Amino acid sequence: MIPFDDMDSLPETPLPQWWEDMLLLLRDVGLKALAVAIIIVSCVVIGLILRVVIRRVVHRIVDTAKNKASVDDTQALERSPLADMRLVQRTRTLGTILQNIVNVMLVVIAIVLVVNALSPSLLGSLTLLTAAVGAGLGFGAQNIVKDVLNGMFIVAEDQIGIGDVVDLGLASGVVEYVSVRITQVRDVNGTLWYVRNGEVTRIGNMSQGWARAIIDIGVPIDSDLEQVEHTMLETAQGLAKDPKWRTRIVEKPELWGLESVGGEALVVRIVVKTRANAKDDVAQELRRRLRAALIEKEIAVPSLVDVVPTGLDGARRVRGANPPRTRPNAVTGVPVIPDRGIWRRKKQSDDGSTQK
Template sequence: MFTSVEDTPLGPWAQFGADVLSFLRDAGLLLLGVAGIIVGALVLSWVLRLVIRRVVARVVNGAKSKANVDDTQALERSPLAAVRLVQRTRTLGSILQNIVNVAIGIVAIVLIINLLAPGVLGSIALLTAAIGAGLGFGAQNIVKDVLNGIFIVAEDQIGIGDVVDLGLATGIVEYVSVRITHVRDVNGTLWYVRNGEITRIGNMSQGWSRVIIDLAVPVDADINEVESAMLEAAKDLAKEPKWRTRIIEKPEVWGLESVSGDALVIRLVMKTRANAKDDVARELRMRLKHAIDALGLTLPQLNSIVLTGLEGAQRVRGANPPKTRPTPVTTEAAPIPERPVWKPKRTRKTAPPADTTPEGSAGDNTAGDSTPPDDDTTPKTGGTT
């Protein structure tokens, strides 16, 4: 009879080789599964990010075509809604890309763990407890930052390119993510502000702004003439094509703002686009200076005029002059009066003669031999107590 090869017992080396081949086969399958998960995650992330970039580019190109410009920076002259749309779309695009990367990474890690050790993620209660503990302790601040960042961008509170005051930092927004915001101030310092730490936002790039010019003139100047010259200079600025698109409404003279012994302060305001306030203000100041020079007036020195209130605030919180106590000024040193000191009055006691009785003393005093009165001018010869 013939015996099959399968029934033939294997030797020790043959058994070891079979075990090695079985291990390599299983390990290879696991490695192929892990590699497949990683490659699939990378491909899915690349596809989703490509779709997001295409959508953002389409929105930006649509805004450019409607404004009939070729560069995004030129959109400053287009309606403000187009600029806000571009900024908001880019910000949402960056946030969506971050969310896609994080979500795909978490799913890939869970799938790899489940492939390598299926029993680790089998208990739903253990996974829920771990997630709850992580959110309650270590990830609480991260969750706060992410949620606050999503609401900030979704509500259009902030966008890339906006000039904002976050309390912690003031400057131009260069980057917004789901957890952190980058703000570069006027000195060039880049501030990293966590979205969870932002409690208030002052956005200087949304809507419109107002240029406020307080011009001080001499007290003997004609107020009506000065106001007419200021208003005429502002109107000439608003009529020029270069500045016409940056000015929203006609300039206004609000009148006499402050009166003092040194100068009269007249206020002129002009409503402009939010991103053109500083440029319009500089040009308007120069033209007002030329108008005052044409009237032959000399600007006084403002040494004691302090404008307070919301219009004169230097920051969002406001700035008021410090309160100090007046310092007394004396021309010459006056003599300081000395404090009177009370001293007890000294009296002199004289003993009566041994041969004199009280009645005799009284009779002598009645007759005229009276002792001179005791006063401070008489010499004191007796003992003192």
């Protein structure tokens, strides 16, 4: 039996080599796992913070536009200044784009940091592999990159917006949807065109600023030209002073006079500068009034021609083309939609009264 006093003098038994290797391995694995966990948690937290910041900025801009217009829904902004409505659309689209860019960047940064934490020697190989894959994807998906970049400029520069009447070269009509890759345009026949933003080289927007209604009237060759011009100008000025129409006309009507002389008719031109979305209505009403005024003066009217100088036959305004109601997404959240009544056919009771 060994005395207690001699216990301290016993030689220490060294640990087996495999046990030391196991402890070192567990330590390295634990440190790497901790580093990976810290990286992932940090990226998630940063992503959530940026998401909240982007959402608040978008909400602040949208709420400012709505409060300025005293409305609660995006569609109601159509009755407010056009700039407010377009600001809402552009802000929400750019907010979604910015959020997607932030998500992609955080994922890429997290992958690089995780690989570097697990094995720094693999980072160089991963960089070369990523460069090769990126070059291949860039060459094969260059059209997609072109579409996205062009779409970002289209949205950021407010070149087009939902509800605009545009000519994209490839299609003309009313814009129903705009994204960073494609634009949806519905033409006058009802066909919905999907136009890639990368294929758009020019944009003609007839819903921004002002428009001009140009009307040519053909009268008999022996007509009194001064009387015709006076009647046309007086009629157009009367339309501009009408309380129903004066808000849609931005300048006084102009008589451009004799446009051409044919074998059977004199063509006289009159123009009216209108708001962009009121051109067709003003032109239609002016043609109706001109015809009535000339007939009252006993001047025959062989033809009334509405001139479209740019030749955009299919890009006329489609009635009822309104901006869509607010749609919920990751940035804007769920909007408040007022309750709507449901229309039902009226039923007639036995006593002759109508009931729903």
